[in-house]
Amino acid sequence: MEIREVGVVGCGLMGSGIAQVTATAGFPTLVVEASQELCDRGIENISKRLKRLVEKKSLSAEQQSAIQGRLRATTDLSKLSACDLVIEAILENLEVKNKLWRSLDGVLRPEAICASNTSSVSITQMMMATRRPERFLGMHFFNPVPVMELVELVKTLATDPEVYEAAVEFTRKLGKTPVHTFDRPGFIVNRLLVPYLLDAIRALEEGVGSITDIDRSMKLGCGHPMGPFILMDFIGLDTVYYIANVLFDEFREGRFAPPGLLKRLVVAGWLGRKSGKGFYDYSDPNAPKPLDQSVRL
Secondary structure, three states: OOOOOEEEEOOOHHHHHHHHHHHHOOOOEEEEOOOHHHHHHHHHHHHHHHHHHHHOOOOOHHHHHHHHHOEEEEOOHHHHHHOOEEEEOOOOOHHHHHHHHHHHHOOOOOOOEEEEOOOOOOHHHHHOOOOOHHHEEEEEEOOOOOOOOEEEEEEOOOOOHHHHHHHHHHHHHOOOEEEEEEOOOOOOHHHHHHHHHHHHHHHHHOOOOOHHHHHHHHHHHHOOOOOHHHHHHHHOHHHHHHHHHHHHHHHOOHHHOOOHHHHHHHHOOOOEHHHOEOOEEOOOOOOOEEOHHHHOO
8 A cells, every 4th residue: 555646635834834745755746725826825835945945955956846846736626536645734624624525535546545634623523524434544743844753643443454554654754753543632742732731821810920931931941842822822822722622522621621811812813923913922023022911901
């Protein structure tokens, strides 16, 4: 069960990162987006990242050209018919994802493997939108995909062991480290990470420390590469809120319940780096300013 050609549906931050690493690893990669504008934007973002690697001498100009030569983009889902593996990286919404999987079911070859990059949506509920549950699994990459080494491989009750092993081998060919997990809310990383992030918000609400001091404490005291508030702003507060609600709906435990402050920030559109403001103000991206007084009103 060899994977030779890869399709990626979605060319936003995660999809373009996945497409970049698959093409870098030598796989012809077809990216599908909803419009030509989004296709062009996604490919351009990949080109910019590759150019920076060339400037840093981490990549040669010849390698950059070869990688880009393995990338194609289209708005036509039917072009995925030749792919051995299709990875979905679209909106974190079950209904939207299942609509896509139902559309792909009649396009892909029977032996093609289907994988979702979801961080929180049930793999089992997605596989049931297809007629190939045994060829369905989760492949959860981490942001930024070209840099982060981990991929959570998510097995369902129905996933064929040979399909799973093919995904393991493919992940290693990408230069990534696979970890094995099952279809449980949050998988491994978010199951452990999200309660920690929510506790940081509660500590701020309760006056344990300021945004800066809590971030500095976890970075210097625990050796974390960044503090919880910088990390949440990087992930996106709407994403953290969404995952927290998925976990709380499943377990009904207080540690998974999103704090009121998180909800207020999301409702206000303060989503972190992508909106320019979250727990920090990113008016100057090189010197984010903590918003202690604003977020605690």
